[in-house]
Amino acid sequence: MSETTNQHPSRHGGRRMGGGGDRAKDFKGTLKKLLKYMGSFRIGILIVMICAVLSTVFNVIGPKILSTATTELFTGLVASIRGVGGIDFGAIGRILLTLFVIYIFSALMSFLQAYIMAGVAQKLCYRMRAEISEKIHRLPMSYFESKTVGEILSRITNDVDTLGQSLSQSVTQVITSLTTMVGVLVMMLSISPLMTLIALVILPVSLGLVLLVVRFSQKYFTEQQRMLGEINGHVEETIAGQNIVRVFNKEEDVLRQFRGKNEQLYHSAWKSQFLSGLLQPVMTFVGNLGYVAVAITGSVLAVAGTITVGDIQAFIQYVKNFTQPIQQVAAVSNMLQATAASAERVFEFLEEKEEEDVAEEDAPFAVRGDVSFEHVRFGYDADKVVIHDFSEEIRAGQMVAIVGPTGAGKTTMVKLLMRFYDVNAGCIRVDGRDIRTMSRKCLRENFGMVLQDTWLFRGSIMENIRYGKLEASDEEVYAAAKAAHAHRFIQTLPGGYDFELNEEATNVSQGQRQLLTIARAILADDPILILDEATSSVDTRTEQRIQKAMNNLMKGRTSFVIAHRLSTIRDADLILVMKDGDVIEQGDHDTLIAANGFYAELYNSQFEGACG
Numbered sequence: 001m002s003e004t005t006n007q008h009p010s011r012h013g014g015r016r017m018g019g020g021g022d023r024a025k026d027f028k029g030t031l032k033k034l035l036k037y038m039g040s041f042r043i044g045i046l047i048v049m050i051c052a053v054l055s056t057v058f059n060v061i062g063p064k065i066l067s068t069a070t071t072e073l074f075t076g077l078v079a080s081i082r083g084v085g086g087i088d089f090g091a092i093g094r095i096l097l098t099l100f101v102i103y104i105f106s107a108l109m110s111f112l113q114a115y116i117m118a119g120v121a122q123k124l125c126y127r128m129r130a131e132i133s134e135k136i137h138r139l140p141m142s143y144f145e146s147k148t149v150g151e152i153l154s155r156i157t158n159d160v161d162t163l164g165q166s167l168s169q170s171v172t173q174v175i176t177s178l179t180t181m182v183g184v185l186v187m188m189l190s191i192s193p194l195m196t197l198i199a200l201v202i203l204p205v206s207l208g209l210v211l212l213v214v215r216f217s218q219k220y221f222t223e224q225q226r227m228l229g230e231i232n233g234h235v236e237e238t239i240a241g242q243n244i245v246r247v248f249n250k251e252e253d254v255l256r257q258f259r260g261k262n263e264q265l266y267h268s269a270w271k272s273q274f275l276s277g278l279l280q281p282v283m284t285f286v287g288n289l290g291y292v293a294v295a296i297t298g299s300v301l302a303v304a305g306t307i308t309v310g311d312i313q314a315f316i317q318y319v320k321n322f323t324q325p326i327q328q329v330a331a332v333s334n335m336l337q338a339t340a341a342s343a344e345r346v347f348e349f350l351e352e353k354e355e356e357d358v359a360e361e362d363a364p365f366a367v368r369g370d371v372s373f374e375h376v377r378f379g380y381d382a383d384k385v386v387i388h389d390f391s392e393e394i395r396a397g398q399m400v401a402i403v404g405p406t407g408a409g410k411t412t413m414v415k416l417l418m419r420f421y422d423v424n425a426g427c428i429r430v431d432g433r434d435i436r437t438m439s440r441k442c443l444r445e446n447f448g449m450v451l452q453d454t455w456l457f458r459g460s461i462m463e464n465i466r467y468g469k470l471e472a473s474d475e476e477v478y479a480a481a482k483a484a485h486a487h488r489f490i491q492t493l494p495g496g497y498d499f500e501l502n503e504e505a506t507n508v509s510q511g512q513r514q515l516l517t518i519a520r521a522i523l524a525d526d527p528i529l530i531l532d533e534a535t536s537s538v539d540t541r542t543e544q545r546i547q548k549a550m551n552n553l554m555k556g557r558t559s560f561v562i563a564h565r566l567s568t569i570r571d572a573d574l575i576l577v578m579k580d581g582d583v584i585e586q587g588d589h590d591t592l593i594a595a596n597g598f599y600a601e602l603y604n605s606q607f608e609g610a611c612g
Contacts, residue, residue, distance in 0.1 A: 038120075041123065045117075048116050055109035062103060072088060118168050121167045125160050154233070162341075199293070199294055209286070214337070290319050367528065371558060375425065378425075400558070418530070457501070458501060465481060465523055466523070472523055584597075
């Protein structure tokens, strides 16, 4: 819709995305929202928590039980050397069997919690995608005119996927890590409070390293998600406009822009991954220092007879199990940052202001087609008025042509009529009823549209035409195609009406795409028609034939026709000539030509240009 190119907010003006900047806007608030959002899955999460705790508890008591087997083996070996006894393999066998059963049960609980949590995470993603999809249809047009398609897609794909993957790992990991730390600490204290105190010296060092890494890496995780959205938007625009890019030799400019964004993504991703990757080697080093201290202390206590050899072996295992959860918490903290950054962007989208609809459940009604504009005033921005004071009465069945130079407000009038935007002042009435009192759904059911920018989806030609009236029979589809002069070219395609259009419908020409959208509008058979440069992409001969079909179609229907080719609207009942948001002339073609005003100047200039 070229008429509004400079009238609505810039497509790039709203490109800053949720979570932009150096850090998340509200890390704690986002996590609270996420926890509340997960409330419907609380039973599953509760089962996951119970399974994770049981798995961890049985895993933690394992080394203590194993220590009795080690002590039994050591004591029996010493007694055998001294000749006063031997090794009781029966007792050791019973201990090992008990240990085997415990570890099997622990593994079973671990498998169960992982299975349930994966289901919860994917159900959460399913729900989010569904809500985002529904939200898209409730957002005002101004939102889509200020955002790129790639940005919106990024929230449905990258952010929701990141959220699901990190949740399925982080929730169980947090429970397991905390339970392990508490359980291991209790077992260590039961063996030797002194050795526990020495082992705990590494805790503040480990915790300090974790907090330091989290502090620096959080902003890079957020920046990484933001740049993913930027790159998605850039790539989507580039692919969609590949013809234009090549025609104007802008390949290098596009590549330069991509390299810049890719460079930013590289640096933010590299820094976030590098910082999180530092934890493992540093924590391993700190843990090894703890092992040395525990081994030396344990040896002294064993010689003194304070603890057994099995206890030393168990304690060393516990020290390892104590430092490992700290590393896991560090990894989880990184996942939580990615989770918060993604969740913040998703929630920001879900909380966007929706179109206000005072009559959401408005019942369908039959429209005659009387339309009136009463002192309409509108601007995409409050300080930039596009339509100043427009009033007009249009009777049912009239063909109204709206003409004027680019930026005059022609397409804006149509957007207001369809309630893509609401007027700032005045009102628009259909059959005497203010359209703001109608639900958008019921209002738009009475409008058929053919736009300059064709929209077709991936599917057969039959399905694309039938989109205008889903219950239409094949015969009705054929009749609509014939009326739009599309039937002949469709029959030449492989498969005819079953020919599959690709995603961008580029396997048919622009003019053929236009014919298909016209056929779709004919099939819909709505009482009010809006034709925005509907024949702009077809040749003159086809245009003349389509114009005849359109004239038959528009009989008995109120029609709004936006046209640059003024020769196509000479038969209009009323021509509104717009300039700078105001109707400066109106009347039929002969009247306006006779007036020798702005319309006559526009009309004559087209033929002068054609002759020149």
